[in-house]
Amino acid sequence: MTLTEIRPDVVTGKTIAGRSPWQLAWARVRTDKVALVSGVIVVLLGLLAVAAPLVAAWTGHDPDEQFRDTGVTAEGLPVAPNGEFWFGTDRLGRDLFIRVLYGARVSLLVGVVATGVAALVGVVIGMLAGYYGGVIDTILSRLMDVVLSFPYLIFAIAVVSVAGPSLSATIGVISFYSWAAIARVVRGQTLSLKEREYIEAARSIGASDRRIMFVDILPNLLAPVIVLTTLLIPAAIVFESTLSFLGLGIVPPTPSWGNLLSEAQGFYRVAYWYLGFPAVTLLITTLAFNLLGDGIRDAIDPRMERLFSRRRRRRVKG
């Protein structure tokens, strides 16, 4: 090992600018093509979802409008993709492209809100369990085990039969199932963080438990929580579509990717587009989120084992 490798600045005389961990993470993401492309796809999908009414106005097709003349064949079947209906039509002669766009609004909303709620609950419960330990930890940890091992569909069916299917019931069921995964990770992190010297220092100057948890520990939990959240959003989108497929989620005529696919089930033999377009859109979305989450994980914590990577370790050039 030469001097150049250890301290390039000594030899070249160049000053090295200090960079925060977040700047380093961003520099790593920027060189990661897979993560960048996934990120662009996610942003585009978000924009399309937000702009769905604009697109609908531009094409002149309302999501619930039934085109009885042009949208249905003489036999009463859906029409294949053409210049007017880019994704074809559904069984009632509605524009499938517009319905998939509006479905994105519901599916992305459910994914983001449910995961957000889960992250909030998971962080608080995980931090309490890890910080206080003892009986509190035992009870909360057992609770996480139960939630993680319970047949979720049976629970979802039970909740929906009591509350009725709706957007909020869907979000509730999904958050209930996602918080435990976050809480478990947060608990582990908190367990090790609370033994650090700086926490001891905080306690010695009289900081309260609450202050230590929220001011000293919480910022150090952000990285793993952000990564987990990005990976839980696609899981929540898949979950929503499964619930809607079983008639336990979003109620038609409001389109969601789940109930679009559910309606398409009876038509897959005669109208491939009816099943195909929502399925492909869903797959692209969830795959993009998963690859993005994987990239962010790699950028935030390069020590963690990465799932999808070409190079062994990426170095950000100084």
Place this chain on the structure above:
Amino acid sequence: MLRGFLIRRLLLGLLVLWLVTLGTFFLFFIAPSDPARTIAGRQATPDQVELIRHNLGLDRPVLVQYGDYLNRLVHGDLGQSYFSGESVGTLLAQDFPPTASLVIGGAVIWVAIGVGAGVLSATRARSLLDRVVTLLALAGVSMPTFVVGLLLLYFLFFQLTMAGVPLLPPDSFVSLTESPGEWARHLILPWITIATVQAASYVRLTRGSMLDVLGEDYIRTARAKGVPERRVVYRHGLRAALTPVVTQLGVDVGTLIGGVVVTESVFGLGGIGQAVVQAFNQGDLPVIMGVVVIATTAVITANLVVDLAYAVLDPRVRLT
């Protein structure tokens, strides 16, 4: 020592079972469903509804009903369906074979694929093969089960049959005792469906666990003393790396017995999952309770088997 362990686990299992029946029973009475009204239909007079309610025993206090249910349960009687009047035991005995065939057959496939691909991926970490396997695994977790099922139906059943190759039959279930060949033929697509979705997480799990284990000192020692690489990977490495996989398998098989609703309904197999969805929609408490009891028993049994398997895989584990 093993006997003490088994007795303790059995008692714990019974406690869990009791708590779950208690929870389900009271949740049912909070729900605004009224099976008597559903059975009576729209034209029924209040008197008729009341009579049905009395006949079903639903006019008694909830605690009395629960006590009665528990008493019959310990005598091995799961009660009668409110709707068909058939014994729940008989009903579920019909629904159990499709579900069990689906889950157990599927598990064999997804463990074979998941662990196999995981090991290949870990021993060739960061190669092209590793990246392809990982991308496929990510695609697997990115797809809802019913989409996988519908796509398989479209390509492997519909398109093949249209092309004049009726290789696979349409959906339905044929019992194993009736015709083993037909049984397997009818289950191939459901098995692939459930395996596609499940194998993904097993690949990730096996790969991670294998990479950890292969970095251990004893693996280096084994290599240093000249053990062939194949033996290092499979005898020394895989055996230790399987522990988390076995845990996951226990949880999955247990929960799936009560929750393969989606695959069952896409392929019209009948089964426990479909029975419970129907029972929930009708408010058929005895059937719901029967499924809950069976599903919970499956989870408890699976966890017990997992703990016993630990002792076999890892001699350091002591059952206490």
